[in-house]
Amino acid sequence: MDNKGNIERLQKIAKLIRYFILISTTEAGSGHPTSSLSATDLMTGLLFGDIFRFDTENVRHPNNDRLIFSKGHASPLFYSLWAAAGKLTEEKLLTLRKFGSPLEGHPTVDFPYVEASTGSLGQGLPIGLGMALNAKYLDKLPYKTYVLLGDSEMSEGSQWEALQIAAHYKLDNLIGILDVNRLGQRGETMYGRNLIAYEKRISSFGWETAVIDGHNFEEIMAAYERIPKLIGRPLMIIAGTIKGKGVSFLEDRNGWHGKALSKEQLKQALEEFGEIDKSVRGQIPGPEDMKPGKYIPQKNEVFSYAIDKPFATRKAYGNALVRIFPQFPNMVVLDAEVSNSTYSEIFKEKYPERFFEMYIAEQNMAGTALGLSCRGKIPFISTFAAFWTRAFDQIRMSQYSRVNIKFVGSHAGVSIGEDGPSQMGLEDIAMFRTVLDSVVLYPSDAISTDKLVEKAAKHDGIVYIRTTRKSTPILYSEHEEFTIGGSKVLRRSDSDLFGVIAAGVTLFEALRAYEELKKEGIFIRVIDLYSIKPIDKTTLHEAAGETDALITVEDHFSEGGIGEAVRSVMEGLEIPLYSLAVRKIPKSGKPEELLDYEEISSSAIVKIIKELL
């Protein structure tokens, strides 16, 4: 087909897509038609202009190009694209935003063409970065990753994290398409129509840029045609567009964000459209038939831990990564510039090609891991427990993409000591517990860490592993088994008066309290609650039945932590419960001083037990 004919065909498809956008949002009675209309020509050119490669019969084809709507609110456009590709009927399109329909208000993975659920702005580029990283360095496949971005969301810092790191990793298979439609939700964006403001900033971050008119198919296609020629740099297409493009009374007007047309307005809009060829369908050529490269890790021996030699769980984490990799060759390890503290560096040193330095940019690291997980990898990603709070929005969103990511937080609690409160993870358990179906593990010694890292790798889903800075004694033998949802009763007798439930550093405080109380003939049950979520209800209920009261002890704020986790499974049960937790603003000091100050040390346990006697 000649260029002119091609453009006429694209215009015809774009008109159909605009029609789909308008009818589906009006039927829904809500949604974002104007944000969809501005990007319609850009996406039509990409999908149906012989650029995008996708096996529409096999959404799981490893070499399909990837398309992520970072501006997730343009979901009506996304669904309409697939309708125009013949993969969705008009009838189905009209279920938009209805309960039970996979066509949700913002894209979710319930719709099979969605790579990752979006809708929280500024998250698409990090996800795309993960997919592009996978193609270039892991699977070694020629697929491209496209991310549609809104201009408003460029104010999110996560975008700039991704921009710098994509350039750093020379991702010439990553293409951003920036829909500069001038208007945000409540008015003009920071830079309005100033395309050069974006161009200057993005190119300074090491990207190729193409500044175009986002409604001119010749310019659009010319920009896309630069893609095969990219060498070592990602491309950002910066497109000037009109919000509401195609409908005179919507175009470039403030006050129309996130509003559907009434039936009357829809009629008026469609009259402007004139004739619509509802039979036209766009063609998407298939991808190359390539399979991902396989990586064969070396076989490694088991690490052994001497029973009399304390060892930090964070270091056991690094060892475990190396040990289990041959068993889980899809593993990949990421760290936010603290690999010598989290000890992911042990893995890095052995398998540098499976380790990615993500620098101090936790949001992007979480998003990148999400992208890698979508491409079948098992990312283990680590930073200080405290700094995972930086990525809570990405963590929250990742559950909606049903991902398989292992988050690891080191330097948990006040027991880190001298560095002070800014470095202490004291809300990480609460945060990761809120994620539906998450697993939260908190091993106390090197052996349980080793075993639980393996269980985490085996488990398909979101896992959080909390590790400790200081060395802790070895508690378990190498033959001990640990399960997700399990616990260990370390001390028990027929005359236990109280059950003390702890994990991590406080477990050793509980054991110390046991010894002290035993001298006075007082027996307590000591439970290692290494799996905080899911939680071992059976063992806890048993302890509730066989003691007078339960006491939880944790190096974490009281809210949302171990104490509340234990309480939450006491539903209907009548047992007194007491929680020792961090309740004062911590300071710098020696770990022991801080455990005492926060009343989570062995002496605090002894004290409360004596009060309860």
Next chain:
Amino acid sequence: MDNKGNIERLQKIAKLIRYFILISTTEAGSGHPTSSLSATDLMTGLLFGDIFRFDTENVRHPNNDRLIFSKGHASPLFYSLWAAAGKLTEEKLLTLRKFGSPLEGHPTVDFPYVEASTGSLGQGLPIGLGMALNAKYLDKLPYKTYVLLGDSEMSEGSQWEALQIAAHYKLDNLIGILDVNRLGQRGETMYGRNLIAYEKRISSFGWETAVIDGHNFEEIMAAYERIPKLIGRPLMIIAGTIKGKGVSFLEDRNGWHGKALSKEQLKQALEEFGEIDKSVRGQIPGPEDMKPGKYIPQKNEVFSYAIDKPFATRKAYGNALVRIFPQFPNMVVLDAEVSNSTYSEIFKEKYPERFFEMYIAEQNMAGTALGLSCRGKIPFISTFAAFWTRAFDQIRMSQYSRVNIKFVGSHAGVSIGEDGPSQMGLEDIAMFRTVLDSVVLYPSDAISTDKLVEKAAKHDGIVYIRTTRKSTPILYSEHEEFTIGGSKVLRRSDSDLFGVIAAGVTLFEALRAYEELKKEGIFIRVIDLYSIKPIDKTTLHEAAGETDALITVEDHFSEGGIGEAVRSVMEGLEIPLYSLAVRKIPKSGKPEELLDYEEISSSAIVKIIKELL
């Protein structure tokens, strides 16, 4: 003094400061001497080169220049600067990192010269932005705000949020000093010694830049001398430095991050220093004697809500801001580009000069609010409840600065409906509950919202207010009183079988369940738990004593929410407790469909009660 004499004096002071840094960290046995040494000359020039204005006898002087160490780990330098200013003895300096000393591992406000606690990287610039915004637009004072930044932390997206917004607000009173010492914690940074990489990026964001040798006092002072001439643009001084500068075996060496010298190494280092004049002290000239401008808001009438007219709490929030402003003239309102959804726009329209658009950059918004709070303002800052997760690290850190910030999250829970899970705040209560001494409020109707916004303004500390998208019926009369830590018993009888505890949208479900059960002669107590933290233990214990079981119902994930908050005050009490909460991944749909789907609707309440009967 001539230039040469001045520089010799600065060199002498810098040597003393380097001495202080080394002895204090060696005494502590930990800390970050090398990160301190790289910035020593930059900070010596600033404080003692006749640039910085500060009344050392009055740290609260409103026109003191502000200095924030965004690279908080350089705290030994910060303390040593004040020692060199004569405000701290060498003896006191040696308490660094010891329990009880105000000289913590990372700066906290326990040391009076610290403006805001830092240590989580990438947070200083947003804080400085808040202080500079205050000087330029609110207090109208000539003080300058200086922020010392590390090169590693430039990879944090929050930096770029602050860079763009500082330029947008033309903050020519904000000066960043970027200490490019090449080495991060575990190795080289992304750009190493490439000062131009920083210069290109930062200037593209609209800042003036000065690229200098950070150990050459002539260049340092020349850069500072540009400050008075800034017009409408902030300045970033990009300084090439040497990590560990001044000690041959530390200079530019990897592996020395966060490590103190041994006593032997210290001796060796001090030998290199030669003679140190311990009597030299730096002088800091005082600030201008100006008082902050006063802002007199107009008097506004009370809004009234018709008992028969449902009204959204988010809108009542906007009205309340306008109503209470005359009473709290230090109020300032910020929003992240959703003011037409959170309804902070009601305030913006009335008092545009007290409203700041923060665009979609929640991290920077939280940091800016912290800076404003440090300067005596009462920031009310709003976005969707879901998107506060984006700023959890900033929220977490703000408690360590003892701030006075009111966070407001709209669009809470699945009841937002069609927009789907990405927009639903389902972990916000859990998140804000983890903050020590925080207040978490969740009003159900317009009247309680109005009253509680006023209580929030009166309360000195961190408050979170959760608002609802859809309109809800008016429950209360205008004379009703609401208190932080209170609750309302809306239905009670002498024969209540169960206590149902709810807040926000689920309160209306509980009331509906009450009506339904009443028809069958079953009475339940209905409690409006509008203050989730602190929580009304008395009323809850009373309900526990007078009913057979308590049931919580919440539009929030079960972890860390209302159910767990209620359980946490049942310490020692024996009452069965059941929680209805969001336990499945939500979808798009009508609010009622979703409340039913998640089993938090009136029919779910009726169902559980009938099961328990």
